[in-house]
Structure formats: C-alpha cells, structure tokens
Amino acid sequence: xxxxxxxxxxxxxxxxxxxxxxxxxxxxxxxxxxxxxxxxxxxxxxxxxxxxxxxxxxxxxxxxxxxxxxxxxxxxxxxxxxxxxxxxxxxxxxxxxxxxxxxxxxxxxxxxxxxxxxxxxxxxxxxxxxxxxxxxxxxxxxxxxxxxxxxxxxxxxxxxxxx
Numbered sequence: 001x002x003x004x005x006x007x008x009x010x011x012x013x014x015x016x017x018x019x020x021x022x023x024x025x026x027x028x029x030x031x032x033x034x035x036x037x038x039x040x041x042x043x044x045x046x047x048x049x050x051x052x053x054x055x056x057x058x059x060x061x062x063x064x065x066x067x068x069x070x071x072x073x074x075x076x077x078x079x080x081x082x083x084x085x086x087x088x089x090x091x092x093x094x095x096x097x098x099x100x101x102x103x104x105x106x107x108x109x110x111x112x113x114x115x116x117x118x119x120x121x122x123x124x125x126x127x128x129x130x131x132x133x134x135x136x137x138x139x140x141x142x143x144x145x146x147x148x149x150x151x152x153x154x155x156x157x158x159x160x161x162x163x
Contacts, residue, residue: 008158010076010130011044011055031106031116037093037129037160038062038100043148053147057154062095065131066156072104073161074115076130081111083162093160102127102160119162130158 040059045052072084072091084091084104092103106112118124134155139148 007132008130009133010128011046031108031112032103033106033116033119033162034101034103035127035162036099037102037127037157038154040097040099051147053149055149055151057099058150058152059097060095061151061154062093062100062157064134065095065154067093070157071159072102073159074111074124075163076128076159076161081109083112083115091160093157100129100157100160115162124162126163128161128163130161132156132158 038057038061040057040061043054043056045054067086070086070091070093071082073082074080083106086093090105090107094101094103106116115124132155133151133153135153136149136151139150140146
C-alpha cells in the first residue's frame with residue numbers, strides 16, 4: 001500500500017479524559033495505558049500560518065475507519081520503536097459516543113518503560129493521531145473570517161501517539 005504522506009493529517013486533541021496508566025509498574029504486571037485519541041463534537045481551533053479555523057470531529061467519524069495496521073507511537077516519531085500495534089493485538093481501539101478510545105498493553109522494553117513512567121507522572125498527558133479524511137465539510141462566513149471544518153468520516157488511522 002502506497003501512502004501519500006502529504007495527505008496525512010495529525011491532530012492533538014485537548015481532552016478532559018487524559019491518557020493514564022492502568023497498572024502499577026511492577027515486574028509481573030503489564031503496562032497498560034488508556035485514553036482518547038479522538039474526541040467527538042468538541043470544536044478545536046487550529047492555526048496554519050495566517051489562517052485560523054475551527055475543526056470538529058463529528059460523532060462516529062471513526063466508526064468505519066481502517067485501523068488494521070495502526071501503530072501507537074511516542075510523538076508520531078517513526079525513529080522511536082512502536083509502543084503497541086493493532087496488528088498483533090497489543091493496541092485496541094474502540095469508537096464510543098465520546099470518541100476513539102485506545103487501550104495499549106506495552107511490552108517490557110526500556111523505551112516502553114520510560115514512556116509508561118512519563119505517562120504515570122503526568123509529563124505525557126495528551127494524545128494525537130495521524131489520519132486521512134474520507135468525508136468532510138468546510139463552511140465559510142460571508143467575509144471568510146470564520147472557517148469551520150466538520151470531519152464526518154476518517155478513512156485510515158495510521159498512528160495514535162502519546163504526546
């Protein structure tokens with residue numbers, strides 16, 4: 001599958017349900033993190049250069065997304081080892097009424113332990129995701145000063161990232 005990297009978008013969601021740990025870091029216990037990579041119906045304002053617009057992920061935008069090969073990363077970094085992955089079952093993603101919830105069981109590596117400890121301490125407390133859009137709608141005010149984008153359907157989710 002060829003990926004047109006110019007079409008992949010990344011968003012950090014400001015959520016009231018942050019990424020959080022679900023187990024104490026002990027030798028025999030798994031390192032599990034949960035959180036929302038996508039939040040529905042909560043407008044976010046973005047600025048690209050001189051342009052500002054408001055974007056909303058419409059409830060259910062992820063319902064039919066391709067997540068078969070989604071990777072969990074730290075800060076979208078390809079140079080860092082994958083934290084978890086849907087392909088091997090260590091990353092699970094479920095769309096609910098609030099958004100796209102993730103649950104990842106991190107394998108016991110030094111880099112995963114470091115990320116897990118940063119999440120546990122609150123240094124990392126947000127999530128982001130890389131995606132392509134299947135269906136969206138842009139609305140412009142008469143003077144073009146107000147721009148709104150509603151994302152109705154996400155095609156592919158390439159990664160979810162702890163940021």
